[in-house]
Amino acid sequence: MTPNGKVMSENFKNIIQKNFGSIQNFQETFIAKAASNFGSGRTWLVKEHDELEIINTASQDNPIMKHKKAILGVDVREHAYYLKYQNRRPDYLQNRRSIINREVVEELYNK
Numbered sequence: 001m002t003p004n005g006k007v008m009s010e011n012f013k014n015i016i017q018k019n020f021g022s023i024q025n026f027q028e029t030f031i032a033k034a035a036s037n038f039g040s041g042r043t044w045l046v047k048e049h050d051e052l053e054i055i056n057t058a059s060q061d062n063p064i065m066k067h068k069k070a071i072l073g074v075d076v077r078e079h080a081y082y083l084k085y086q087n088r089r090p091d092y093l094q095n096r097r098s099i100i101n102r103e104v105v106e107e108l109y110n111k
Contacts, residue, residue, distance in 0.1 A: 002100075006104075007102065008102040008106070009102075012105070015052070016052070019051060019052040019053075020052070029054055030045065030054050030074075031093045031094060033054045033055075034076050035076075035089050035090045036056075037056040037076045038058075039058065040058065040059050040077040040078070041058045041061070041076055041077065042074060043055070043056050043073070044062075044063050044068075044072065044073045044074075045071050045072035045105070046066075046071065047109055052071075052109075074093065074096055080092070
């Protein structure tokens with residue numbers, strides 16, 4: 001995360017578009033998946049081979065347990081957003097987008 005977010009490189013935009021059809025579809029899919037994560041958990045953008053996938057995990061579980069590499073994670077447990085957003089998890093997720101350090105996400109993808 002970074003206070004002002006970072007711009008996604010053209011190369012990484014192409015990777016997202018290849019995997020999700022468009023940047024907009026990726027964002028909508030990620031937010032919908034995270035908003036539907038029942039109870040406590042996290043939502044992840046993971047890499048398996050050269051493919052990207054959005055997955056949910058419960059409680060303390062993580063993608064490594066599923067043999068997947070996490071390149072972006074968002075905590076959707078209530079303690080992460082409740083004081084500011086109460087029960088408005090989608091608003092929290094929408095606002096989190098603006099502080100994602102996309103350079104780091106791309107670095108993790110490339111490692």
